Amino acid sequence: MSRFYPSASAEHILRTGRIISPEETPAAMVERVTHCLAEQDATFCGQRQAETFAAEFESAFDSREIVMSTPIMTNAGRYADRPLTACAVPTVDVGSSDAQRLREEVVVLHEQGMGTGFNLDTTEDPVVTLRFLNQVAVDSATSGREDRPVGNMAILSVRHPKIHEFIAAKADAASGATDWKFNISVNLDNVFMTAVHAGEQVELEDGRQVGARHLFDDLCYAAAICADPGVVFLDRMNARNPLPGMGAYTTTAPCAEVGLIAGETCQFGYLNVGKFVSTDSAGQPVADFARLEQTTALMTRALDNCLAVSEQNLNGPRAQYISHQKRKIGIGLCGVADALSIIGLHYDSAPARDLMTDILSFINFASKEASVRLAETRGPCGAMRTMVVGNRHRGQPGHIERLYGDLTSGTVAADDWRALSRYIAATCMLRNVSTIALPPTGRSALIIDASTGVEPHFDTFAANEAVLDQLEKIVWMKHGQSIYADHAAQSAPVRQLLASAAGISTNGHVAMAAALQRYTDEAIAKTINLPARSTAEDVKDAYLAGYQANLSGITVYVDGSRTTQPKKLR
Incomplete structure (x- = not known):
């Protein structure tokens, strides 16, 4: 029992x-x-x-x-x-004309408790498609037939002709004007990132030449004001794909911790x-x-x-x-x-x-x-x-x-x-082609009063009582101070030990993710928390640091960039 x-x-x-x-x-x-x-x-x-x-x-x-x-x-x-799966990629091609069949499959997956991942590269207008899919998700969420809130991911290649429109698609997320049920990410490749570094142009799929650095700056500005889009490097994820013969990863789980092919679940x-x-x-x-x-x-x-x-x-x-x-x-x-x-x-x-x-x-x-x-x-x-x-x-x-x-x-x-x-x-004795992924854990961790995923404490003093009691003992033993002492009176090592998400540098966030990425079969769901009033340049620094650290994807969040933020960082 x-x-x-x-x-x-x-x-x-x-x-x-x-x-x-x-x-x-x-x-x-x-x-x-x-x-x-x-x-x-x-x-x-x-x-x-x-x-x-x-x-x-x-x-x-x-x-x-x-x-x-x-x-x-x-x-x-x-x-x-x-099923007992967390997410899936629908089998109906998102670029097909059969919107009703796509809607029906998505609703079934959501009602079964699965989030969904999409690649919008085959769509003529990815923003129209994104808004259609988001409305499907909103309607399903308010139907009363879903037991759990599910996440969704939409990914678009940086070379799509309508990449600029996609980058700005969630600008209204900052105000909460639209009920968004989707994360969005831009798929970047090594050639594009090299062009960003060199200040060169890249060619979109329709033949137009655009400045890579200008496009990247637009992406970073959008992420600074509404936390989207994130960036993902599908070429890196596919380099870790154990079965490329079954298909290349085209999208990810809603928080980008696993790569997925059409019909795949996790x-x-x-x-x-x-x-x-x-x-x-x-x-x-x-x-x-x-x-x-x-x-x-x-x-x-x-x-x-x-x-x-x-x-x-x-x-x-x-x-x-x-x-x-x-x-x-x-x-x-x-x-x-x-x-x-x-x-x-x-x-x-x-x-x-x-x-x-x-x-x-x-x-x-x-x-x-x-x-x-x-x-x-x-x-x-x-x-x-x-x-x-x-x-x-x-x-x-x-x-x-x-x-x-x-x-x-x-x-x-x-x-x-x-x-x-x-x-x-x-x-040929292997039961599971991959075994390790690092999702955000969300509500699962909270159910056992644990900190979520591989993230630092969102607020150190919100940790469970047993953790705080042990932390207090450690600080007394090593530093002769209380964790509850006035911040100004605490020594630098104690303040560092108590630092929560917003108090950790971008390099600190990236360094932990990069260390764990080396031993992760798939990818890591990790948010780089930035303090309020961070700029597009700060976001750019974070994205470039993640790329240089060989991460498969990076997400940033500027404190206060959404009115629906549940907690204030401290």
């Missing part, structure tokens, strides 16, 4: 977000999800092992070591006809990093890697069970086929800011980045070892059986070696990555 007792604010999110039904308790939700996933587990390994899985999964959830994405918590064991579960770190008697940080390894294997297995549920209910044969071939999962992180507070490291510091890199590289490696073990008992994903051409896991060097074979962290050596990759290439 589950002993999951959330805080009052967490239960409020569960109820108002319709993650639990009106008569359901939070503990009953955990039991429902556990039972649903254990039923699938039993089909693979029998009842006894499924019961062991259920006990371990429920215990990890109750202790807040893990949390699932909201579609899993909302749908699992509650709706027999819904689903996520999160490890709460704050539950795996502590300090020793000398106040030095330590991580429980043995428990982290066990929990990572548990999450890999849980998400594979989620896939089994989803494949029965995905919208159409193409989505089912892609899911069967890839079996892609996304293990993400939450509680990163909590973990750093608990051990007394400030977010913008080399030791913080080193620790989080060690933790993520360990989780990544452990998840892939777990996927190999699952393949040996449940069978590999479809692509490992049939796809020789266009499957980078079966090439030389293998996909894992190509991504990580030259990297050594404090927990995983380059030789270990190469050995694992070569074993997979030789045996």
Whole structure:
């Protein structure tokens, strides 16, 4: 029986977000999800092992070591006809003339709890299409048939003839005049960014020559006043695509943490990093890697069970086929800011980045070892059986070696990555073509009172009570001061330790994202928070820093740039 007792604010999110039904308790939700996933587990390994899985999964959830994405918590064991996926790309081409069929598919996906991603490159007028899709999303959201608010992403190439109009499409978002349900991003390529640096012109698809730097400045100005568009580098994401033979990524999940092809879906579960770190008697940080390894294997297995549920209910044969071939999962992180507070490291510091890199590289490696073990008992994903051409896991060097074979962290050596990759290439034993993505975690993290995603604290003093208590002990031990002392009286190290999102430099935000990007299969949903009155030049600096740091995408937010901002940065 589950002993999951959330805080009052967490239960409020569960109820108002319709993650639990009106008569359901939070503990009953955990039991429902556990039972649903254990039923699938039993089909693979029998009842006894499924019961062991259920006990371990429920215990990890109750202790807040893990949390699932909201579609899993909302749908699992509650709706027999819904998948457990977080987002999808509709199969109807957005550039087709069949608007009604596109509308119907989008509405179905939204009502099932999935956000949607679109590439507007094939449209003649991307702004008209964007507004059509946004109205579909608004109508669906107000229909009363959606249990969760879903996000959406629209991406357009920087070379589209109407790129200027697209860049300015959400200018009214600053005032809240339009109910926007979409994020938008511009797909930039290396040739364009080189032209920006050199002050050269680029050619649009209609043959017109435009100044790359002028176009980039317009983009940065729009992002400064309304937080959109973000920028994405699909060429970089496709360089990390394990199965290019099934198609190039053309769009992303709503927060750009995974690349997607038409009909592809994704689903996520999160490890709460704050539950795996502590300090020793000398106040030095330590991580429980043995428990982290066990929990990572548990999450890999849980998400594979989620896939089994989803494949029965995905919208159409193409989505089912892609899911069967890839079996892609996304293990993400939450509680990163909590973990750093608990051990007394400030977010913008080399030791913080080193620790989080060690933790993520360990989780990544452990998840892939777990996927190999699952393949040996449940069978590999479809692509490992049939796809020789266009499957980078079966090439030389293998996909894992190509991504990580030259990297050594404090927990995983380059030789270990190469050995694992070569074993997979030789045996074709891999259950999931990718295992790690870093979504924003949103409400999922809040349900277990953890900080969201890989972000710093939005407001350090809004962290949960246990985190603040430990932070106070650390500050007293190391600096002889209270975290609640007057700001002016605090020493510089203490002020640095307490810095929240807006108090961290652009370079600090980018440095953490870049460190984690190295060990992320897909991409990172990370916002660079900028203080009020930041200019387009500040946004430009952020975007250029992200590009130079080899990120797959960058989003910025200037404090106060939207009237609907829920909290003020401090």
